[in-house]
Amino acid sequence: MSQVPVPRLARGIVVVVLAGFASVYVLAGSPLAIVAFGLQLVYVLRSLRRFRGPWLLVVQALVGYAATLGFGTSVGILGFLGGSLLLTPAWPLAPLVAVSAAVVGPADPAISMVLIALVIYGLTRLTDRVDEMYAARLALALAAAAEERLRIATGLSDGLGRGLAAIADGVRSVVDRPERTSVVDQAVDRPERTSVVDQAVDRPERTSVVDQAVDRPERVAETLGEVVATARRSLADARNAAAGYRATSLAPEMTTARAMLTAAAIETETRVGHSEPLGPAGALLAAVLREVVTEAVRQNTATTCVIETTTADGTVRLRVTHDGARTAEDEGLADLTRQLGAAGGSLTTGLSAEGRLTVDAVLPEGPAEAAEDPGAYRLSVALLAAVLVGFSIKALLFVPASLMVPAAACLAVIVVMQLRSINGRHMLALALLALLVYLPIPVFGRAWLGAAGFLAGPILLAFPWSVAWPLVGCVMASVAVSAVLLGLPVPLTVNFTASTLVTGLVVYGLLKLAQLVRELQEARQALARAAVVEERLRAARDLHDLLGHSLAAILLKCELARRLDPARARAELTDVLAMTEKAEGDLRVISGARPTLSLAAEAESARSVLAAAGIQVELGLAHAELSAEVENVLGTVLREAVTNVLRHSSARHCAITTVVEDGVVRLRVRNDGVRSSEGRPGSAGIGNLTTRLAALDGRLGTERDDDWFELTAQAPSSMHMVG
Incomplete structure (x- = not known):
């Protein structure tokens, strides 16, 4: 697409075509054509729309008829009035103007009047459609992204959602008396009532629910085995889904x-x-x-x-x-x-x-x-065909009856080739068109001089303007020379020469606008596809960074609970329920809900998970209140860092610290026991975190020293999301 905004380019083309129409009548000695041109701009330029109204049509009618009846200007100038009428509710009056043009003037200028009216109407309508399509392109992209988000949410709910529900149900089913499981549920679902669980621990008579679970180790082992298998499958599904969402390019x-x-x-x-x-x-x-x-x-x-x-x-x-x-x-x-x-x-x-x-x-x-709208494109093609046929009819008016059939055949070929020009530049077709324009001149005489405009339009479309305009100048010069050789008077020679340029501009304008409409449709579709891709990449990042961490933590806790004594297993079961609820929240985030993470809460969760894996944790949080955006991203960074410690190292020590200096918060996660470079720069996780921090104008850093690895994330401590 052009670097010039499409609507501005489209209106510029229309202004040039209108100026070409007006110039023909100015050269014929009618200064009122300049006024008609200026009045027509009110319908083209958006900045002048406030001047539209019935009075404008009245002024245009006075100018048009004053030029034709008072100064002898060709009735073709009434095309400005006819085009304006077609653009307003007063369009039924346009045929009356055409009839008056046929009564006042001969057939040739009357046909010109109709063609000018059609061109003005069509080009103005096309520019309006270009405006609408251009303005709606972002809405289309947002709608495509929303549709993809809904599709992703449905798929994840059917798969991972059921898996999380099965994990929660499996843990709760350990209890023999389901009606008493609400004690744990209430503690998980309502943090302010966690004292209920504490009471169960502190008061033996209240512990029967959990005791029934842990007093039957064979059932606990069996059920936790099923939960572990479900968690492992869900984790694999999450990773596979993330990989699938990233695979948006072939x-x-x-x-x-x-x-x-x-x-x-x-x-x-x-x-x-x-x-x-x-x-x-x-x-x-x-x-x-x-x-x-x-x-x-x-x-x-x-x-x-x-x-x-x-x-x-x-x-x-x-x-x-x-x-x-x-x-x-x-x-x-x-x-x-x-x-x-x-x-x-x-x-x-x-x-x-x-x-x-x-x-x-x-x-x-x-x-x-x-979402493609073919209406505007079809309008542009239909309008181009109508104008080409109209120009052809004008040419046939001056062809002898004996030559009418071959002339009509040649013009039909030219019209078809013009319509094919919409699809791009075809040098062979352009060469053939040149032959059809020049070779018949000795046969058809002055009637064929107007066909040169059909060559000028595709030339303007096919070449850069630095090349096209000199070539168009050569075409105009060839028309002037041909007119002189045919013995035409000077005024008629000037008219044919100027009409070559005007016809070329009209053809160029119609062809170019048809291309712009099609390119804009393609650009809107590409933008919508890009929005879908971005939505899938977001889902992939969240699956990896949010749900992947939660499922990995659930899997670790369940594996741990299978190896612990009943008293400690009770605490792990409660943690699993809490983590399941957290994972369900992560799933809602992936489905489009806005994440609400707390860096402090994530740090405490990290301490719990790492400690369960036998890793000594040093926690030092020195940050004050952060913006929600920074909390979300740094909380996600911490999740990924802890997941990498568990998956890619044999760590025994891990330090998690935050500090705020000069309006910048820095999160550091340092651990020993590094086994390989897996999960380090270049991995999906690190790439996701880099993308998230970049949206905050932050950055991610890594450093390795022997078997120690340190990840550092920094971002402004208080800001709004960028982009």
């Missing part, structure tokens, strides 16, 4: 596939014919490509492979062909076939007699396709 998977095939000595060719980002379609197609390539490498019989993507009619197609298949059946593709079908696509496989397997996957490009 291009990286194609690069990986090529590297895998090349490493396996398989000659590989990739043909990329799609645009990124693909959004949800990218994840499914990446999964298909991954499965096919993995199977080809596993069989180790292929020698060549072709990976190709194409887009057409709102769909994206992935085709993978290789010569190493023994059969067209692939169990791994069965589930993907169902997933593509559910997403509105298809997946087919075929095996040739030569043993070449072809896997064809087709999916809709994205949810924004349904």
Whole structure:
């Protein structure tokens, strides 16, 4: 798209076309055409809209008829009035103006009047639609993101939501008397009533509920085993979902596939014919490509492979062909076939007699396709066709009857080629158009001089203006020379020369606006797809940073409870219920709710989880009240840091500290027992945290010293989110 804002560019094109119309009548000796041009701008420029009203039409009528009846100007100037009437509720009067033009003037200028009215109406309406589409592009993106958020929430609720509910129910089912489980539930759901649990511990007669659970170790072990299995599955589901949401682009998977095939000595060719980002379609197609390539490498019989993507009619197609298949059946593709079908696509496989397997996957490009508004584009094409036909009729008025058929055939070819120009620059078509413009001049004479304008318009569209305008000047000069050679009088020669430029501007304006409308539709769809991708990446970050931590902590606590004595197991069971409630809150955040984390609460939770893992914790919080945005992000950073300590180290000591200096809060997490560089810079977790801190104008730092690792996050202590 142009660097100039699209609405401004569209209105600039209309102003230039109107100026071209007015210049023809100014050259013919009618200064009132300047007034007609100025009045018409009220309908084009938004800053002048306040001057619109019935009085403006009256003034335009006075100017138009004064020019034609008082000063002998061509009736074509009434096209300004006709176009304005079509733009207002008084549009039924426009045909009357056309009739008056036909009565006052000859057919040629009367047709010009109708064409000018149509062009003014069409271009002005198109610019209004461009304004509306441009203004609605963000709303479309927000709607697409909201729809994707709802889809994500539904999917997570059906999967992870049920898993969390099963974990909570499993822990509660340890108690033999369900009606008494409300004691624990109330303590978890209502923190202010945690004394109920304390009373159960301090007063033996109240401990029967928990005692019944811990006095039956075989049942506790069995139930906690089920809970552990559910937590492990849920954690794996969360990580897989996060990976799936991140896989919104097919291009990286194609690069990986090529590297895998090349490493396996398989000659590989990739043909990329799609645009990124693909959004949800990218994840499914990446999964298909991954499965096919993995199977080809596993069989180790292929020698060549072709990976190709194409887009057409709102769909994206992935085709993978290789010569190493023994059969067209692939169990791994069965589930993907169902997933593509559910997403509105298809997946087919075929095996040739030569043993070449072809896997064809087709999916809709994205949810924004349904939001496309073809009305404006169709209007622009229809208007262009009507104007081209009108100009052609004008030319045929001066063609002898004996030459009417070949002239009409040539003009029909020119009209079709003009309509094809909407789809881009075609040099071969432009060369053919030039031949159709110049070769018939000796045959059709002056009637064919007006066709040069059909060449000037595509030239302006096909070349940079530094090249196009000199070429248009050459076309105008050629028309002037041809008119002189045909013996036309000077006024008529000037008229044909100026009309070449005006016709070229009209054709250029209609073609360009049609392109702008289409490009704006594509840009809106791309913006909506990008919003969907961003929503999926947000969900992936939250799944990894929030729910992943909670599920890992639940898994750790349940594993610990299985190895503890009854008294200590009781406390762990209560913690698991609290953590489950916390995880359910995390799930709501991932589904779109705004997170409300507390850095202090997260630090205490980190101390509990690390201590349960046998890690000595040093906690030193020296920060005062922070803004909600900073609390949320630093709380998430702390969660990820603690998760990495548990997963990627054999730590025995961990220090968590905060300090505020010069309006900047710094969180440090330092631990020993570093085993490898996993989970360090470059991992998904570190990348997520960097993104979150960048939104606060903060930054993330890491440092490693022998077996010690330190993560530092800093951000302004009090601010609003940026962006």
